[in-house]
Amino acid sequence: MNTQKITQDISWVGVDDHQTELFEGLWPLDNGISYNAYVINDEKVAVIDAVKDFECETYLEKIKSIIGDKPVDYLVVNHMEPDHSSGISELRAAYPGVTIVANQKALPMLKNFYGIEEGIQIVADGDTLELGAHCLSFHMTPMVHWPESMVTYDQKDKVLFSMDVFGSFKATDGVIFDDENIVESFVDEIYRYFACIIGKVRLPAAKALKKLGGLEIKTICPSHGLVWRENPGYILDLYTRMANAETENGVVIAYGSMYGNTKHSAELLAEYLKDDGVEIVKLYDVAQTDLSYILADIWRYKGLLLGAPAYYGQLFPKMAGVLYKLAGNKLLNHALGIFTDYSWSGGAEKPFAAFAAEAGGVHVGQTVSVQGWADAEDEAALKELAQSVANVLKLERA
Structure with a gap:
């Protein structure tokens, strides 16, 4: 079971997709794509994001391998696009007591997509959630690239769960860290992802990046692509340049x-x-x-x-x-x-x-x-x- 420890209490439980041919029904995935999700195993257990539903069994097995018989207390939903959220129903079936943590703009999507109207904790910009040793804070990033988009920050380990921001096409196949990869081999796919997915909302992206610049970030954990633990400044700088239309x-x-x-x-x-x-x-x-x-x-x-x-x-x-x-x-x-x-x-x-x-x-x-x-x-x-x-x-x- 390929799970990866990011810090002592935080683990990667994502999956890779080499089946989907077109992302959003438009963009070829010649090198696949990863759906990254994370578990914080504290006094309370928080899962950060779901994965695409066809890989839910693997995702749930990974979670259980880390937390054992403990319940999942919270599922933080940073983004409702179905490549991340379509596994929510399966997670909730496996852990019926889980509380979904989302912002106000995600509520109609939870209802329309999955019929979920209860067991939801609404958070706003700057709100926090105590897990024990870890405290999560939530930061709204509307229109990057959907209106309900937000990011989550772990104050203890200085980890940013950045949603689609800092993401890329190309599956990592379980080798998730920047220092374990040739970063240059991802650059073309980072540009392609940005141009196709984020480019139209360049200005909100630039605003969000400026906002996130106020956080002390040791590790960036996006929803797609590499986890940046050795040199998070690299992807932060590259995304900032792209968002500012630097050529x-x-x-x-x-x-x-x-x-x-x-x-x-x-x-x-x-x-x-x-x-x-x-x-x-x-x-x-x-x-x-x-x-x-x-x-x-x-x-x-x-x-x-x-x-x-x-x-x-x-x-x-x-x-x-x-x-x-x-x-x-x-x-x-x-x-x-x-x-x-x-x-x-x-x-x-x-x-x-x-x-x-x-x-x-x-x-x-x-x-x-x-x-x-x-x-x-x-x-x-x-x-x-x-x-x-x-x-x-x-x-x-x-």
């Missing part, structure tokens, strides 16, 4: 192409950028690469070139899907360039222009519209567009 030097070129013409323009742009000294250039075909991977690199890198052909007088549909998600995330601190392709009447320019006006990034250079295959004049325009984006990156480095 690295590099360019993402995301394009759609029906017959290879727009792809050719995209490849020319990549070549011109590298010739101009841009070391990191990520080239993505939006019809071939899942949106989540594109979003992650767009969030990470400052430069963004978007290109697609007209499609019956409108924008190529796969690119329209990219713009929909990007419009929600915004493009603060980005340098944006646009290129299009058409055969007879065009039509992609207008939706691109509307996006550029609303997205929040800096639109650099003139939109390049190519008719069919790029000729020498088009190549010169594409080169100028690449240089405009590269110049912004150079200013950033200066």
